Amino acid sequence: MIEFVTYLLFGTVLGTLGGLFGIGGGLIAIPLLGVWVGLDQQIAQGTALVMVVPNVMLALWRYHQRNRIEWRHALALASMGFCFAWLGSIWAVGIDAQTMRMGFVAFLVALSAYNLIRMFAAPPSMSSQMRYAWPWLGVLGAASGTMGGLFGVGGAVVATPVLTSLFGTSQVVAQGLSLALALPSTGVTLATYAVHQQVDWLIGVPLAVGGLMSISWGVKVAHALPERLLRGLFCAFLVLCAVLLALKV
Template sequence: MIDWAMYLLMGAAMGTLGGVFGIGGGLIAIPALVLMFGMDQQLAQGTTLVMVVPNVMLSLWRYHQRTRIFMRHALPLAAAGFVFAWIGSIIAVGLDPDAMRIGFAIFMLVLATYVYLQMYLRKPPPSTELRHPWPWLMVLGSGSGILGGLFGLGASVLATPILSTVFGATQVVAQGLSLALAVPSTGVTLVTYALHNHIDWHIGIPMALGGLLSVSWGVRLAHALPEKSLRTWFCLFLVLCAALMIFKA
């Protein structure tokens, strides 16, 4: 019972941080499980997905209540993301855990660099209409899906910034489409990891409950803090976790 309460609190902390940083608790939970609990990379990713999937579904439902998501944009993203997340997850469960850990650390470093540069790069004015036609959405869905399958993350990690910069979508449109992409891709990835016994349900379920209880509070906190400070601290956090994972004994 004490362990279950600890995992619940850990999930609540991850949900809060995920809401604050706007990318998702999974990116934070995976290195935490690797470094604090000594899990191998696949087990950490699979366990984190138990928390990520219901959080993404809840976020999509709440978003749909407030903002219209156009199906002509969401369907190509979601279909391509589903297929390539399935392919990526099949590849991931057969890889060497140490190689996966190093790959995930490198991914965090690249993401930290990209997020930081976004503060200083000039962006074109956003629009409610996307700049590129639907086949390019399938390309984005494919790339986001395979990364999500490989690293056990929501596809929004890659899709949201690309939709807002390359496709010229407003932030709310980009986030809504990314959620529509993330639901099927994280779902099929979770099933694949579960079938290969890469999930610790005893840890994942209370983390999921904690995340559901706290993610909304984290989003409210994010709106009260300076954006540049949030992005800077988030990037520093990613770099620190990446370094610890690379040099993990």
């Protein structure tokens, strides 16, 4: 019972972060499950997905309520993301756990560096119109889906900075579209991990319940924060996740 309550509380914190950054909460859940709980990398990723999938569903709806998502763009991202996430997840379950963990750390470090560069670069011009549509959204969906399938998370954190810097969207619009991309890809990735016995449901379920209790509040905070502050917090969040997971390598 104590463990259930502990994971429930973890879930509420992760749900808040997932809503705030539009990533479902799994990015920090994986380092926590690996470092503190001691799960192997693939099991940590699969268990985190139990929380991520319902969190993404609810966060996507909340983002759409506050800032309507253009479903033409979402479909282009999600369809390609789904196909390539499936391929990435099949690849992931066959990789050595230590190699997977090192790859995940490298992925976070590269993503953190990219976001730090963007923090000090001239802010991109925003537009009510997407600069590029299909097929470039499909290319982004394929790349993000592959990362999501391989690492259990990553699709949204890859897509969000690309959408703001190259496609010219605001941070909250990018986070909403990234959630639309993440929903089908995280679903197929969870199914693949579950089939290969890489999920601890006793940990994942209370994490999911806690996340659903708090993710709406995280979305509300995201829309209340200034654009630059939200980006700065997102970058700091990535650096923290990389440091946590590097402790386990």
